[in-house]
Amino acid sequence: MGNLATPASKLAPDVHLSSMDYCRESSAVQKKILIVDDSPSQVKLMQGLLEPEGYWPVGLSDPKRVEETIVSSRPSVILLDVVMPERNGFQICRDLKGNADFNTIPVILVTSKDTPSDRYWGEQQGADGYVTKPFTRDELLRAVRRFA
């Protein structure tokens, strides 16, 4: 993992760097959190909630590019939406947990799917945490702090 964030110019337009990415060097205490959600406003919101707590949130709106973004940003935790076009969060989680390169990274599903069967299905895909939308700031931070 490099000391500096990937330069913004080298990233695809749907990778949303937080304001801190442009000006800071990473430190040992700043954990990177990859936020995958097809809604840019949700990504921005979670970035806004995590940043003041000292996390380094990296947003991604294209669910097809999760693996390459993990390689480039090496996150400590992944916050993953479920209902997304082309590739849903359950599929992504299953793929990550089945890949030896990524399966140690904790995945927290952040979704509006709130039935017990949805949670069960998320667990079956190997998810490490589950946060239902709408969430409060405390709920999100509690889930993230379990792993980072």
Added chain:
Amino acid sequence: MRNANVLILTDESEFARLLTACWQAERQAPGITVLGSESWKQHEALPHDLVVVGPLREGKLSGVLRSVEPAAAVILCVPADSQELVQLRARYPRLVHVPLREDWAQTLLLVAGESLRRTEAVRTARQAERHAARNEQHATLGRYMIDMKHSVNNALTSMLGNAELLLLEPGQLSSKSLAQIKTIHSMALRINEIMQRFSSLASEMREAENASQAETEEASTSTITRR
């Protein structure tokens, strides 16, 4: 049968008296109205589930039958030849002929009982159809709300989260703005509670529907086994 209405059309008072007496001796008797061929025209609109046509004055039968609705259940209890009956059955598919033999009253009560039970069954089935149509409308509305839940929850996430972000730095806001944001935040939480109640109601209804379906399947299985 208690709520059923029977109309007896006859000009022979003895026929009407005997039939009414027999019916009243039964465990369950329908509401009975007796009319003659003359008074019938003034009361054609009377609600009835079954029309029993007894002996009428000569030449009155065809006129009386013409004024009875073709869909009505009719028991004809007058002498009629087979040719005449064929013609009548073509016009009244639910017409039954009970010949005026020695045991005509018992036969008529038996046939009338079955006819009224059929009418009641048809009425119940129609009511069930109406309920099913209404439930289908409600189900469509419910399905729409479930489909929309995802979008509502996403919108609520933004409302709640952004309100919380603004509240993280209360010093940058005027007291009026702060109060307004707090209101937005608490209202978003309230909508969230309503949505959660709706979700649990939806799952309760799903469970009840599954239980009812299982019960229906069990009942139909046991009916088939009994057969």
